[in-house]
Amino acid sequence: MQPGSDRRSWQRYIAVGDSFTEGLSDPDPGTPDAFRGWADRLAGHLAAASPTGTVEYANLAVRGRLLAQVLDEQVPVALAAEPDLVSLVAGGNDLLRPGVDPDRLAADLETAVAAFREIGADVLLATGVDPRQTPIIRRTRGRVAVFNSHLWSIAARHGAVVLDQWGAAWLQDLRMWDPGDRIHLTSEGHRRTALAAASALGVPVAGDDGWRTPLEPAPPRPAREVAAQELAWVRGFVLPWIGRRLTGRSSGDGRTPKRATPQPLSTGPALEDTIR
Numbered sequence: 001m002q003p004g005s006d007r008r009s010w011q012r013y014i015a016v017g018d019s020f021t022e023g024l025s026d027p028d029p030g031t032p033d034a035f036r037g038w039a040d041r042l043a044g045h046l047a048a049a050s051p052t053g054t055v056e057y058a059n060l061a062v063r064g065r066l067l068a069q070v071l072d073e074q075v076p077v078a079l080a081a082e083p084d085l086v087s088l089v090a091g092g093n094d095l096l097r098p099g100v101d102p103d104r105l106a107a108d109l110e111t112a113v114a115a116f117r118e119i120g121a122d123v124l125l126a127t128g129v130d131p132r133q134t135p136i137i138r139r140t141r142g143r144v145a146v147f148n149s150h151l152w153s154i155a156a157r158h159g160a161v162v163l164d165q166w167g168a169a170w171l172q173d174l175r176m177w178d179p180g181d182r183i184h185l186t187s188e189g190h191r192r193t194a195l196a197a198a199s200a201l202g203v204p205v206a207g208d209d210g211w212r213t214p215l216e217p218a219p220p221r222p223a224r225e226v227a228a229q230e231l232a233w234v235r236g237f238v239l240p241w242i243g244r245r246l247t248g249r250s251s252g253d254g255r256t257p258k259r260a261t262p263q264p265l266s267t268g269p270a271l272e273d274t275i276r
Helices: 038-049 067-080 102-118 137-158 187-201 223-247 269-275
Strands: 012-017 054-059 085-089 122-126 161-163 259-266
Touching: 012 038, 012 067, 038 054, 038 085, 038 187, 038 259, 067 085, 067 102, 085 102, 102 122, 102 137, 122 137, 122 187, 137 161, 161 187
Parallel strands: 012 054, 012 085, 085 122, 122 161
Antiparallel strands: 054 259
8 A cells, every 4th residue: 555544445436537537438338328437447346345335436527628627627526525535637638738837737736636635535646658659649758757756746745645557567558548549448448447546545356466467469460450550540539639629629528527426336236247
């Protein structure tokens, strides 16, 4: 367990952030056009570990949100709900933008961490993933590394817990990522991330050791297939993303949180289906 609370169970968990926490690319089998994601899966593990078999859970994350929007729109709602655990993972959309100041982002984030700690909530942060293998996005590697360094310092100052994604070797496997955009995890990626988060928090999960194990090596891909996938990625993700930036639009425009208020989540067969 990292510095922070010595608790192993929580009664009210609230997740705030952007598309990573909303759970994009991890379809919810029970709800059309909806997503689960690592935070929903983590909530299931928290419920299973709770003495009551239940945890109250809200997910306020909305895709496309910048850090300032998360701090302005979601953090006050989360504070008012008086959680005992909060996951605060944001800033990734900012870091994709040229000219962003990771030092300023970290200072703004720390204000929110301090506010949660002042009300007695434990805080889970997460570093950004090392983007060295992703064309174009790897240009952000320097500022992501600076922001990550700040996260560890913030955690040390305030007794928060950090989910270390930068050092997770299994996340460098391209099969953990949606091939369409390469910035959202697949269902398997979200499953492993939830287990990694539970491990960072010290939450016991039966049979969780496998999340650290890399996948079997993938067969080499023909050069023509690689080139076709690169072109599809640029057309399907990069160009639309640039278009939204130029017109001031966001993928989250008009969207609201999928779980806006803390609601009980209990153990049982239905819950097991959601976290597998």
